[in-house]
Amino acid sequence: MRKRTGYIILYIILFVLTIYNFFSYSFCDYGKVNAETPKIEVLIEGIDEQPKGKIIGACGPFTKGIELWHYSGGYWGYKGLIIRDEDLGGDFNDEEVLAKAINEKITFDYTIDADLYKKLIKEGDIKVVCSTALKDEITMGNKSILDLFYDKPIVEIKDGKIYFSAKPKFHFFDRSHVNYQTIIGDQLNVIIPIVDPEYGYNTYAIWKRTEPVDWGGAVGYFDKNDIFAFAPPESGKIAPAQIKNSSGHLIEGFTFKTGTITRKSEESSVGYGTFKNGGAVGIHFDYPIKFTFYSAKEPRDFSVRFETIPQSAAKGDPVFVSAVINSAFINEQKTNFRWEITPVKNRKLDVEYINKYGGTEEQGEINVFPEGDERGDHIFYAVFTMPDCDVDVKFIVNEDGTNPEEDDLENNVASATIELVETFNNLEIINLPYDALSRDISFKLAGENEIKAQLRLPRGSWDGNAKGELKVTNENNDLLRKFEVKDNPKVNEDSETIIRKPIINAQIQRSDFGDNPSKKIYLDVADPTKPIQKKASVTYNGNVERDYTYREYCDREENCTGHPVSSTTSAAFNNGIHEVQINTYVYNGKKDLKKKEYENKISNNYDKDFKAKILWTNSPIKFDVIRYMFHLDAAGNPKTWEAVPGRYQREFVQQCSADIDWNVTSSIKQEYEQDREAARQGKQGQAFYNKVVFATDKNLRSYDYPIKSGYYFNPAGKYTFEVTTVNYKTGQGKTKEHEELVNVLINSFRYESNLIYINGSNQAVNIANGSYKTPGILTAKNNKGIGGKELISVKTTEYKNIANEIPYYSDKPYENENENKSHDFWKMSMEGYSLSGSLDSYTKYKYREYVAGNQKVYEITETTKVEIVVNGGNNKFYTHPKMPDGEYYIRVWLDNINLGKMSGVDYSSINDTLKGVILDNIKITVKGSIYDDIS
Incomplete structure (x- = not known):
């Protein structure tokens, strides 16, 4: 009982008044004012006819807030007032009953800024319009003052102050059968209304979940379009869907704030055992009010503004500027206009001028119709190409204020400077080595520079995000293949400074330089040490636009409270060009290799031992070769390799031999010895x-x-x-060389x-x-x-045939000569090896040949x-x-x-x-x- 009593005492909340300024400046402030009171007529927007005169100034918006808390004891608490649930008939969603029970008006007084009040006194005859700054989510305009208050507010201005009094309305979310119980899915003993988020929000008293420790209040969040939506994580708020049960425990895994302190949901609850009975939940409503002061006199004023003008542009960009004349005069007026478009440096600038009526003059006269006249707006255009410097732009109307006479000349000139954005030029040098078929490349588009578009708010406030795009163009699709732009999303940001740092990924392919060994297309170059050079370019430019709104006040409408005006400003990104110089090195092998000299002769030509040796060179065995070429990553390291057909066939040539050995097995002497001895x-x-x-x-x-x-x-x-013969053949059987030699030896016997x-x-x-x-x-x-x-x-007494394959290995690339496990006989016939006298092809050009697959050579040793x-x-x-x-x-x-x-x-x-x-x-x-x- 003590815990609950403490809870009730803590959350008896009085009337809360919060005043804040929606703009970056305030029209009304406290200070000493002249006690003299001007002649003033107070009008209520949505009730009284609105004035059409010239706006002198504005005050506000001010926001009054009302906050009530519901207690588990079964009542609402407000400023010491207790409204029991049974007094409301059990219907907590009846806004009128609750407001009637409170039965209190919002009252306040503000001191008008001294300078503004002096202007009001000087003007003498003033109309002031009371309105609300609360936005209508459907029409996007302002709501009516009657949406916030039951009766016409009472407004008085005297002695330099504004006095306000009105009975406020409450607004609950009125969709049938939607309440905390339906969202949470747990049975509650009472139904607490959900505040319509257009008018306010619910509030929560947060306690430590495991013990009665008060942690302060938290602000609620509610999405009318998705009642089960969670509060955005960065908001620090709590949505009904984030309360998981009737005990008020919050679902786990998110954070929120009580004041400036961040809390963990799994440690917190709404109330301490009171939520089921409607405790620890409040309702808060805001009432933003503003006042606009008008002159009762007939307006005589032109105003000009740029409707479209970029804040920055890159050299060479087309620049489009449009200016608009608005007239507060009652009738059509003739006046003069003039453009001034001047580069800040001494540059010739060709400008094309156009107006709505077909005129192409830089200056002249024009008939200006009152604002809203069906004969149309007065729009003027200027188009030129951005030079290499900033450009000052002015549009002037009725320059001396006498054609016709005006009350105010301060708004007769629109001026701005279009700034030149810096152009970045970068050069990337990429080498495609001799043994590379392709190479991935990756580089920062602008080097270490930031590509930036800088927006400045011309007036009023931003309306939505900045949007646009940095356009990146591959100017050479035939050189930069697989082109990809990273880190360059389209612009949709709530920011005035837009920065992009794109990364370019692409691939360079040898075939684009006329050399495509994979397809047996071989390029000849006079000097392989000199690369084939080509340049590819990546250009970039673009701009961002952002809408902004401000209020524009007309002098001729008696009820003008300021028209919301939407406009757009833009800024250019830095533009530039990133050139990629590609050095492609080409070497496709030598047609002829230095041939090793083998012996072709007869040695030991039947010496005294009847032996002879014949040496000869085999008929060249043509074979195909491959080379290994690589696909490199962006760091220049091989990522995959490819067996590429060699340009030239090679010839396998080796030393062949025959060893001949005659023997007299049984000589004539031996054959006749027995007979001779007998004689x-x-x-x-x-x-x-x-x-x-x-x-x-x-x-x-x-x-x-x-x-x-x-x-x-x-x-x-x-x-x-x-x-015994040694021959080199592509097959394993008996060789003709051996067979013929045996035959000719037999036939030489006499x-x-x-x-x-x-x-x-x-x-x-x-x-x-x-x-x-x-x-x-x-x-x-x-x-x-x-x-x-x-x-x-x-008679042939013996024949032997031993065939040994000359091994080669071509299943993977080797880094150096020693790692090629192919037999030396092959290396003697291929380029890129010391054994063939062509190691320089490898050391200079990374060119080395390997035997293409499915080719056999055997060393055949035959003995007969x-x-x-x-x-x-x-x-x-x-x-x-x-x-x-x-x-x-x-x-x-x-x-x-x-x-x-x-x-x-x-x-x-x-x-x-x-x-x-x-x-x-x-x-x-x-x-x-x-x-x-x-x-």
Whole structure:
């Protein structure tokens, strides 16, 4: 009970009077005044006919406020007056009943400003209009005084003071079934009315939620269009929807103010357990009142104003100015006018002048009609291009005040200065490196400068936000791709200084410079160290406009209380140009690389060991290459990479070789040794002579190989060779180079003898069944001898093929040469490597080639072993019995091989001959014949 009593005592609120000035200056003030009283007629706006005379001055608006609190004890408290709920019939929303219960008038007196009061006395005959400054949300004009008070207010002016008295009206939100209970959704014991926000607001007594600590009062907020709307966070107010239950607890998560102190909602409540019974809630109504003083005399006055004039402009901008003449005269009047538009520097300015009636004069005469005349307004236009300096603009009417005579010349001149805004010029230099396909760029549009538009309020007050736009134009869409302007929203701000700091994002693409390696379009440049230069420009300009309102008073209307006039002023943003110089570096490779010299020759041309080595260069294997190029971010770092086709095909060339090794497996000497030994021992009988019947005569023993004609002399011998070749091919199978070399080696084999044999017809022939007059020569191709017997047989005893792929890696870009894991053989054929003598292409131009995919080269090592056998069947061949005595021979030799005459093989480029060599030979001595032994 003590807590509630304390609460009631604390919130017995007396009549609250708040006076504040809606403008930046006040027409009425306290001070000493002349006690003399002018002749004054008081008129109430909305009730009395309004005056049409000249306005002398105004006083106000003043705001009277009335505030009542409802208590949980079931009554309203006001200035010590207690109005119980039951006395209101239970209907708290009945505004008239509550006002009648209070039954009190608003009364006040104000002392008129001394200077204004002197003007009123000097004028002598004055009319004063009492009105309200409260705005109508629908018409946007002022409400009627009768919207605030029940009866016509009583207004008196005497002894330098204004005396006012009227009975106030209350205004509640009257939408049916809308109250605190419907918004909160929790049952309340009483229904407290919601104040119509056009006329006032609810108030709340705030207590600490967890204990009875009084935290002071808070101002309420209510949105008629959205009854569940929360108060704007910056307002510091509380909306009904932010009260969550009948205990008065506030919803969590917002802040509000009690006085100047910010409170947290989760710690606070409306009242301390009293809200359910309507406690701790108040109602507050405002009554703004103003007075306007008019002269009763007939007005004689022209006034001029600029209807449209920018406060600033950039050099080169079109400037449009319009001026209006208003007349307070009762009848049409002829007067003079004149423009003065002067640059502050000595600049020639071409101005085009136009008026509503088609005139194009800078000055002249014109008929001016009374304000409101159906013949129209008097508007004059001037248009020019802003020079490189400020421009002073004046429009003057009835300059000397005598054509016609006027009471007041102070408003006959409209003057203003259009200020030149600073122009910013910036230059951005961007390099597109050799290995970059594109580069993102980002820069501040005006560098470190602020692009600013500065508005100044010409008069009155601002009406709404400043609006406009800083226009940013990409002048080179073909160079600045993916153009984007950041931090440059359209202007809609409650501010006089508008600042923009746009960031430009774009992309530079190599293809825009005629070089597009990705599409196999390659640009040639004479000097790759010098970039291709192009400039792109981003220009910007714009302006902001802002509406403002002021009251304009006419002298000819007896009831004129001042006309609200809306006008617009504007200001230009700094304009400028941001140039981007793009340096694009181009290098697309060398057509020809310095080729490594490989050997093409025969080495060890059948030396004493019957070995030879052939060296040659493989037929060039053409292959495609790629290079890696990057897409750079705005900092110049790679963000993605792309494999780009190289301009030129390259050739894989390497040293090929063949190693040849002949061996005498079983020589003629070895083949005949058993037979020779038998002859030395003088053995008789065919069984001791398997292949040759050597002479056993003692007188012939001194000869190496003595025979007598007419006995058999069988050819014999075994010979082998091994050839190993290394070739580079795109396939893995047997190479023609190896196969042909094996064949030509076999075909170079020769078995030759000049012994004379006898054929089946007892004719003398050589071993090859040819004329006995010439030696007989057997080869692999011509391998049949006497009687068609095969004497030379060739057999391949072994063939091996080892194919190793020459590896390359092209799956990702490498930073330096050592990281390219491709085989050195590839690097020898590609640009950008020391092995190909073109490392400078990489160090200077970041150009390096890699093998394009799906290309194979193999190192193929082939080995073949061949055995050649002479008369492997040991066929018997008899010498002719009449073969003359003398020296005869048998020799095995290899014929010359002219590599240059071979076709379809890589080593045919060798203009040299693999020279023949004698592998094996013996000398045979013929002494006597078989007939000697028979006889």
